[in-house]
Structure formats: C-alpha cells, structure tokens
Amino acid sequence: MNFPQFLVAMTAASFVVALSTFLATGSIWKALGWAVVALIVLQVGYFLSVVRLIYRAERKTHR
Incomplete structure (x- = not known):
C-alpha cells in the first residue's frame, strides 16, 4: 500500500x-478522542510496516 x-x-x-463512538456515547469529545487514538495506532502500525519492509530488503541484499 502506498x-x-x-x-x-x-x-x-x-x-x-x-x-460510531459519537452514536454510541453522544459525546463529540469522546468521539474526537477515540478518533485521535485510532489515528495514532494506525500511524504506528504503518511505521512498523515500513521498518519491516526496510529490514527485509536489507537482509536480502546482504545474503
């Protein structure tokens, strides 16, 4: 995925x-908070995926 x-x-x-958080709780602040948490988790996952791709590419070139 690019x-x-x-x-x-x-x-x-x-x-x-x-x-979904807003519909479940009715609170815009909880909805905003959970959206920020989701963004952080997704960004960390993307970063770890990129690190894994780089690590695999380095292992292939050193063999």
Missing part, C-alpha cells in the same frame, strides 16, 4: 471510529 492510499484509508477508518 502512502496516498494509506492516507485515504486512515482518514476513512478514523471517521468510522469517530462516528
């Missing part, structure tokens, strides 16, 4: 989290 696709998917996922 970066523009990731941004679209991350935005959609955070919107779904915010909407």
Whole structure:
C-alpha cells in the first residue's frame, strides 16, 4: 500500500471510529478522542510496516 492510499484509508477508518463512538456515547469529545487514538495506532502500525519492509530488503541484499 502506498502512502496516498494509506492516507485515504486512515482518514476513512478514523471517521468510522469517530462516528460510531459519537452514536454510541453522544459525546463529540469522546468521539474526537477515540478518533485521535485510532489515528495514532494506525500511524504506528504503518511505521512498523515500513521498518519491516526496510529490514527485509536489507537482509536480502546482504545474503
């Protein structure tokens, strides 16, 4: 997945989290908080995926 696709998917996922939290709690602040948490988790996952890809590429070139 390239970066523009990731941004679209991350935005959609955070919107779904915010909407579902708002509908469940009725609080815009809880919805915003959960959306931020979802964005952070997704960004960390993307970063770890990139690190893994780089690590695999380095292992292949050193063999």
